[in-house]
Amino acid sequence: MTTNETLVLALPKGRILKEVKPLLQHAGIEPEPAFEDESARQLRFTTNHPGLDIIRVRSFDVATFVAFGAAHLGVAGRDVLLEFDYPELYAPVDLKIGHCRLAVAEPRDLMREDDPSRWSHIRVATKYPDVTRRHFAARGVQAECIKLNGAMELAPQLGLCQRIVDLVSSGATLAANDLVEIEQIAEITSRLIVNRAALKTRPRELDTWIERFREAAHAA
Amino acid sequence: MSPTPDKALLPAGLQDLLPPQAAYEADTAGRLIAVFRAHAFEQVKPPLIEFESALLSGAGAALSQQTFRLMDPVSQHMLALRADMTTQVARIAASRLSRAPRPLRLCYGGQVLRVKGTQLRPERQFAQVGAELIGSDVETADVEAVAMAVEALEAVGVPRLSVDLNLPPLVGALAEELGIDDATNAGLRQALDRKDAAAVDTLAGSRAELFRGLLRAAGPADVALERLAALHLPPRIAEQTARLSRVVELLQTALPQLALTVDPVEHRGFEYQTGISFTLYARGVRGELGRGGRYETDESNGRCEAATGFTLFMDSVMRALPPPPPAARVFVPLGTDAQRVRALRAEGWVTISELSASADAEAEARRQHCGYLLQNDHVVRLEPDSDQSNNGESTPTTTDDGA
Numbered sequence: 001m002t003t004n005e006t007l008v009l010a011l012p013k014g015r016i017l018k019e020v021k022p023l024l025q026h027a028g029i030e031p032e033p034a035f036e037d038e039s040a041r042q043l044r045f046t047t048n049h050p051g052l053d054i055i056r057v058r059s060f061d062v063a064t065f066v067a068f069g070a071a072h073l074g075v076a077g078r079d080v081l082l083e084f085d086y087p088e089l090y091a092p093v094d095l096k097i098g099h100c101r102l103a104v105a106e107p108r109d110l111m112r113e114d115d116p117s118r119w120s121h122i123r124v125a126t127k128y129p130d131v132t133r134r135h136f137a138a139r140g141v142q143a144e145c146i147k148l149n150g151a152m153e154l155a156p157q158l159g160l161c162q163r164i165v166d167l168v169s170s171g172a173t174l175a176a177n178d179l180v181e182i183e184q185i186a187e188i189t190s191r192l193i194v195n196r197a198a199l200k201t202r203p204r205e206l207d208t209w210i211e212r213f214r215e216a217a218h219a220a
Numbered sequence: 221m222s223p224t225p226d227k228a229l230l231p232a233g234l235q236d237l238l239p240p241q242a243a244y245e246a247d248t249a250g251r252l253i254a255v256f257r258a259h260a261f262e263q264v265k266p267p268l269i270e271f272e273s274a275l276l277s278g279a280g281a282a283l284s285q286q287t288f289r290l291m292d293p294v295s296q297h298m299l300a301l302r303a304d305m306t307t308q309v310a311r312i313a314a315s316r317l318s319r320a321p322r323p324l325r326l327c328y329g330g331q332v333l334r335v336k337g338t339q340l341r342p343e344r345q346f347a348q349v350g351a352e353l354i355g356s357d358v359e360t361a362d363v364e365a366v367a368m369a370v371e372a373l374e375a376v377g378v379p380r381l382s383v384d385l386n387l388p389p390l391v392g393a394l395a396e397e398l399g400i401d402d403a404t405n406a407g408l409r410q411a412l413d414r415k416d417a418a419a420v421d422t423l424a425g426s427r428a429e430l431f432r433g434l435l436r437a438a439g440p441a442d443v444a445l446e447r448l449a450a451l452h453l454p455p456r457i458a459e460q461t462a463r464l465s466r467v468v469e470l471l472q473t474a475l476p477q478l479a480l481t482v483d484p485v486e487h488r489g490f491e492y493q494t495g496i497s498f499t500l501y502a503r504g505v506r507g508e509l510g511r512g513g514r515y516e517t518d519e520s521n522g523r524c525e526a527a528t529g530f531t532l533f534m535d536s537v538m539r540a541l542p543p544p545p546p547a548a549r550v551f552v553p554l555g556t557d558a559q560r561v562r563a564l565r566a567e568g569w570v571t572i573s574e575l576s577a578s579a580d581a582e583a584e585a586r587r588q589h590c591g592y593l594l595q596n597d598h599v600v601r602l603e604p605d606s607d608q609s610n611n612g613e614s615t616p617t618t619t620d621d622g623a
Contacts, residue, residue, distance in 0.1 A: 068340060069506045081414070087488055088340055088507070092435070094418035191416070201382040201503035203439045203481050 007052050010074035012059035019097035026216035072198040078188045083128045093192035095217045100169035104183040125155035126165040153177040233337040233344030244544040252349045255372035256327035261351045266308035272298040278518030279492035280307035286334045303334045310517040313354045322355030352529030362496045363470045365528045378540045380503040382479040388490035397454045412485045441468050444482035502540040509536045550592040551585030
């Protein structure tokens with residue numbers, strides 16, 4: 001039994017973090033100075049609120065920390081939430097940051113002669129094997145997923161497989177690798193996520209923070 | 221580190237419970253059931269395996285994917301290993317106890333087996349204890365189920381309990397009332413389960429405000445009920461929410477200290493519930509300790525009756541409890557009068573009898589983790605070792621040893 005009285009907010013490292021900062025400021029959360037230092041080894045940071053700490057983890061891990069109740073609140077992309085589909089997570093606020101889409105792409109040459117309606121099995125390189133499998137299963141196609149953690153665009157070039165499922169924002173990376181987007185799976189934005197048991201057992205505190213983030217997202 | 225022999229490896233989700241946890245869990249389950257029995261819920265013991273057709277009919281169908289099956293070489297029928305005991309108790313009520321006076325109060329405790337654990341609760345085999353109140357559909361029955369679950373959990377020492385009251389059939393009924401098609405309803409259901417306000421807005425279209433209102437009507441009971449009352453719900457739905465507020469009121473009177481929240485749209489895991497339901501949480505503990513609510517017993521088993529009840533998950537309950545208090549163990553030297561040792565046990569001591577005479581009884585007592593030693597017919601407390609080495613021989617004896 002671990003009873004952690006301090007609320008923990010999990011934030012994703014990297015691209016999204018920059019977009020989260022103005023929201024934090026609007027919600028009245030000021031992390032300690034070390035938080036601004038990207039090279040710091042510190043992983044947990046205090047804030048101007050004695051009852052609220054911030055942790056900085058990989059975007060996929062935000063959902064895991066919050067689902068297990070190790071963190072109470074977090075910011076996670078809808079892509080991550082779709083992939084894990086943890087029943088312990090609530091996503092009450094669309095923060096309207098980190099806009100992009102989860103899409104299927106394939107080489108330009110392949111697209112010219114490809115007829116997706118004839119597919120029974122395809123091989124896909126992706127960071128999102130679960131979403132991919134579910135998406136294709138829903139239309140009767142078995143997707144064999146090769147889990148990669150980055151540089152998906154290389155897979156078709158080097159013959160690992162023909163198709164990829166990845167996040168696309170401008171489409172520039174796809175174009176540079178001679179790939180075209182053939183189908184969109186989902187629109188993605190970042191959400192404020194909350195642990196279910198934490199929301200039920202500490203409703204007042206968590207509702208206050210949810211409300212602050214909701215206002216911050218509306219104001220932005 | 222010594223290599224683990226292959227034989228020690230268990231299949232995923234299964235584990236050996238060791239001392240003192242095994243005894244603590246059995247003891248806790250017994251104390252929970254004792255509270256149910258003190259409320260006149262009589263214990264039943266259904267079998268571990270049943271005919272698949274019976275176990276998975278009606279409400280049991282919800283657990284079909286989670287159920288292990290095997291072929292019975294005797295009857296040549298498929299058998300299913302229970303993944304939940306509620307449907308078994310409902311079957312007993314509708315068949316063998318159909319003539320027992322209503323309302324019928326039954327309780328149970330036993331092991332269940334599931335095909336898959338979840339990432340959060342990986343256990344595939346775990347103990348359930350629970351109670352069912354069958355043949356009454358009044359509000360006071362709803363209150364009795366919640367209040368008894370709370371009383372039992374508090375009695376075994378679960379700190380900082382919190383009860384979330386839910387209305388699982390509400391969204392389905394509302395969608396029907398508003399003429400929302402099935403496909404949209406399924407999507408809406410999923411969005412509401414995740415409290416995904418953005419998705420609710422997109423799916424509910426012109427009704428978005430109403431559904432957003434339902435989402436916001438979750439939280440501490442008073443606030444939530446106030447927000448729920450302010451929504452313009454169709455009369456058939458408003459009846460359900462009115463009942464919910466009366467149940468909350470009764471619970472607040474009965475248990476003024478209880479942390480009570482309301483969440484009208486919670487639905488996951490309540491697939492067969494037909495009315496007021498609830499989930500039990502303890503602050504700081506991952507996941508839920510138990511859940512329960514209103515349902516109807518299966519018609520095909522006899523008659524269809526209104527029922528309510530709950531199930532506690534022992535693995536979660538044990539996670540919520542502080543570590544067990546160590547037993548008072550007394551070391552009894554060889555040759556002590558058997559009647560004397562029996563009397564010690566009657567007083568509540570755990571006695572450890574010496575099997576072959578040892579040179580130093582005190583050292584032997586320590587080696588066997590005894591906090592006490594029977595010396596000259598008196599129970600003497602052994603001072604804890606100054607260094608925590610477990611090897612009795614190597615620890616220096618403290619002050620005066622009585623041997």
